[in-house]
Amino acid sequence: MAMAAEGGAETARESERPFFVELFLDLVYVFALVSLAKTLVNDLSWTGTARTLVLLFALALIWALTTWVGGTSGLERASVQSHIIGVAAASLLLAAVVPGAFHDRGLLFAGTYLFIHFGSISYFLFFARDPAGPRRSGRIAFWEAVAAIGWITGALSDGPARLGLWALAIAIEYAAGAFGWPVPGLGRSQSLEWRLGGGRVPERYRQFIVVAFGAAVLTTGTTFSQHEYTLDRGYALVVVFTIVVLMWRIYIYRAGELLTEAIARSADPALLIRAAAVCHLAMVAGIVGGAVAGELVVARPFGDTPPSWAAVLLGGPALYLIGRALLDYTVFGRISRSRVVGLVLLCAIAPASALLPPILVALLAMVVLALIAAANLVSTRLHARTPAPPALG
Helix, strand or coil, rough: HHHHHHHHHHHHHHHHHCCHHHHHHHHHHHHHHHHHHHHHCCCCHHHHHHHHHHHHHHHHHHHHHHHHCCCCCCCCCCHHHHHHHHHHHHHHHHCCHHHCCCCCCCHHHHHHHHHHHHHHHHCCCHHHCCCCCCHHHHHHHHHHHHHHHHHHHHHCCCCCHHHHHHHHHHHHHHHHHHCCCECCEEECCHHHHHHCCHHHHHHHHHHHHHHHHHHHHHHHEEEEEHCCHHHHHHHHHHHHCCCHHHHHHHHHHHHHHHHHHHHHHCHHHHHHHHHHHHHHHHHHHHHHHHHHHHHHHCCCCCCCCHHHHHHHHHHHHHHHHHHHHHHHHHHHHCCCCHHHHHCCCCCCHHHHHHHHHHHHHHHHHHHHHHHHHHHHHHHHCCCCCCCCCCCCC
8 A cells, every 4th residue: 555655646746747848838938037137127217117027927927828728738648739839939939029029029029929829729729628628718718809909009009008008908817817717608717627736837836936047047147258257246146146046945945845735725726826826926027126136236246226226136036025925825824024024124225225336235135035044944943834825715
């Protein structure tokens, strides 16, 4: 019996592992996040930040829907793998036009984005073997058609109008997803349609975090290699890389490790997985902010720190901690005090940032993250944590 139990556990672990085609898709999203970071560096303003967030939400929605549907359609099938490769190819084009999405390539971005959605919908309507696929795809198609009005109209507009229309379109898509894509006559999606229980989707979330970290490392390393090698830049590289390491450490202690178990204990696993998606999206946004900060600090470690730089240097870690605190609540039903203290300390540093060079502002952010990581380690050793997911619905 012990051998049977061991074999069953091994089978469960195998089912949670991603397929190679999913990892191939992730490679495209490393490039996508790097492209977003580079775009924000070139337009470091409130408008530029809003534009970057809209594009991030759009790319993340494609990744999430591909991940969720992939779990129900048999990833071992050649046709499903071909579909995901097609999504990866179109996503590569989408990421490549990110820098011009709010300029001369708006229509190409919107058209490619909608092509991915409606191409996937068509595949799961007419070719997938999942019995729940047609009704689920029909609901999503309805709301994507509504959002498409905003995407196309925005692409044909300029300036603030494009940003407003695209923000409205992405808000419609996320709101529809949050409520199960309700459609008269078709109802709304139920948890069983997605079969989101188990450990496979949480594992994919963890991989998306790794993708974001990879983008941050790639952005920082590329910036260092493109500038003259100096001792100051060497110090900056160490500080920025340490920030990435600390973010990773904070993620895995311990909600990141116990997310799968929390979902298994939840009365509504699919709802908990959707809640976890929001947490991870916030953390990914914070990591992208960290990638932008890394490029700025490595390029110019000393000198004045403009308010926009300080907002990224401190706001990236702050947004990451907010997402991480929400993940704490999702898994344990409570928020760690260290997250709150960290946010307070980052806010306290902000007024002094104008008097400090960028590398010192980054160093102070690194110290805050190091204190949180140390507190997590002490707390984990003193108090064993058991997942206790809250009632979210």
